[in-house]
Amino acid sequence: MRPAVHGEPVTLPMSFKQIQDQDVAIRLLRGIVLQGRMPNGLLFWGPGGVGKRMAAHEFAKALNCGEIPDDACDVCLSCRKVDHGNFPDILRISPTGKMRIIKVDVIKEVNESAAYRPFESNVRVVIIEDADRMNEAAQNHFLKTLEEPPSNTVFILLTERPRFLLPTIRSRCQSVRFGSLRTETVASMLARRAELSGETCDSLAALSGGSMARALQLMETNRRETVMDVVRRLAAGENPLLVSEGYGAYIQATEKRITAEVMGEKGVQVSEESDEEDSPEKEELEAHAAGLVRQEMVEHLKLFDAWYRDEFVHSASGGPRFNFNRDLENQLPVRVDLDKHAEKLQAISDAWKYIERNMKKQRIFRDLFFVLAS
Ligand SMILES: [Zn+2]
Incomplete structure (x- = not known):
């Protein structure tokens, strides 16, 4: 060959x-x-x-x-x-x-x-x-x-x-x-699937990191809207404590939804509806659900990271180049404090580590929002 x-x-x-x-x-x-x-x-x-x-x-x-x-x-x-x-x-x-x-x-x-x-x-x-x-x-x-x-x-x-x-x-x-897909490939596949503007397809494709599955998730969930809502409220000078309370409720709802999906609405009556003879223990299921919640929170952090990275690059290069959120270009601030922004990006990356170490999520995001608001 x-x-x-x-x-x-x-x-x-x-x-x-x-x-x-x-x-x-x-x-x-x-x-x-x-x-x-x-x-x-x-x-x-x-x-x-x-x-x-x-x-x-x-x-x-x-x-x-x-x-x-x-x-x-x-x-x-x-x-x-x-x-x-x-x-x-x-x-x-x-x-x-x-x-x-x-x-x-x-x-x-x-x-x-x-x-x-x-x-x-x-x-x-x-x-x-x-x-x-x-x-x-x-x-x-x-x-x-x-x-x-x-x-x-x-x-x-x-x-x-x-x-x-x-x-x-x-x-x-x-x-x-198998490697990641090119952004253009994901964008054109999205355009064939759904009625989205070219800019939205480009943005979702850029945010997907070359995975059609992730692009579809971004399209079908309210993940991005939730993150952008936080970004806008913090940029408007809202108290980060208040913003984090609202977001904390969102995390709780997410945990509840995922746990219900994994364990069944009524808790762990799994053995009855399951035909598998060795039904997993409650702890195993809980750990599995917790893993899925962590994954979801990491997806959020990737979106925060992409947005603040866009702000940074936009300000540093004096124009909209290489940005992920191409459909929100007009919302990028013209100039940001680059040193402070480097700290924000670092804080997001730290939060990612803390999530993976299974620390308390509400607290991780509250601390993060204070840095992002500064
Ligand atoms: Zn044939």
């Missing part, structure tokens, strides 16, 4: 072309399909929302397409079956339950079915989404599977957090890295 040359124009015929900005990964996958030398395991890793799942789908399709040697034609019977989810030799596994775990039983089931020959194709494809959510038992069992792999089966592991997989699993899989 030819090495990928940076900047070289890539023409991807047919269906791999749907995956944008992942030229290196796609070249690698096309090479595998073309040569037919199938590794037992492939590890697709990289940020969320950049095309890993779609690439796995297109790879499985290309393996089974008889029309094009290194891609899928999208029109033959096999391609259509894969697209409609009724191709028998593609198995998909994803985390289930309130804890979003992949359990050992699921891996065992897959192994059992992998003992038989594929029904319609030469290669069976097993796609394990969020593979890092395999618990310890599942990972150990899966490792044994990789050590004595069933013939005619390729496992594709998708993960944003490869470090949560056993090193021995990682080393037995061929690594396929």
Whole structure:
């Protein structure tokens, strides 16, 4: 296979072309399909929302397409079956339950079915989404599977957090890295999905850090409005204590919502509605919910960071360049005290650390708002 040359124009015929900005990964996958030398395991890793799942789908399709040697034609019977989810030799596994775990039983089931020959194709494809959510038992069992792999089966592991997989699993899989998308790519994908102004698409794309999943979250939640409301009130000279009280109520509501989603409205009557024999303990669920709340607060801090960074750059460069919040350009102050702003950015980064150390959130944000107001 030819090495990928940076900047070289890539023409991807047919269906791999749907995956944008992942030229290196796609070249690698096309090479595998073309040569037919199938590794037992492939590890697709990289940020969320950049095309890993779609690439796995297109790879499985290309393996089974008889029309094009290194891609899928999208029109033959096999391609259509894969697209409609009724191709028998593609198995998909994803985390289930309130804890979003992949359990050992699921891996065992897959192994059992992998003992038989594929029904319609030469290669069976097993796609394990969020593979890092395999618990310890599942990972150990899966490792044994990789050590004595069933013939005619390729496992594709998708993960944003490869470090949560056993090193021995990682080393037995061929690594396929997926990078962030270009801002322009995210913006044009957003524009196709929703009726947003070009400026809003550009802003959400810039704030997404190259992840379509994050861009969609920004579009679908009130996260950004909540953060910008705080920014405006502090800029208008409102008492940071009052602002932090309002925001504290918001944090509480967020905690309540996430906890209810994880634990169920009535607390931990999970075992009744769950058909899993080993229902997680209350503490485990609480820890899981707390982790999700922390993630949410970190997303807020990223938005605070982006805004104050925009103010800083705008003031330092004397114009709107490189800013994240392109749709709010007219709200940027012309000049700010750059030293003070450096302190603000530092305070945001400190708050991030404190959140991850699981310190009291209301207090972290109250202290932060006092710095931001100064
Ligand atoms: Zn085809």
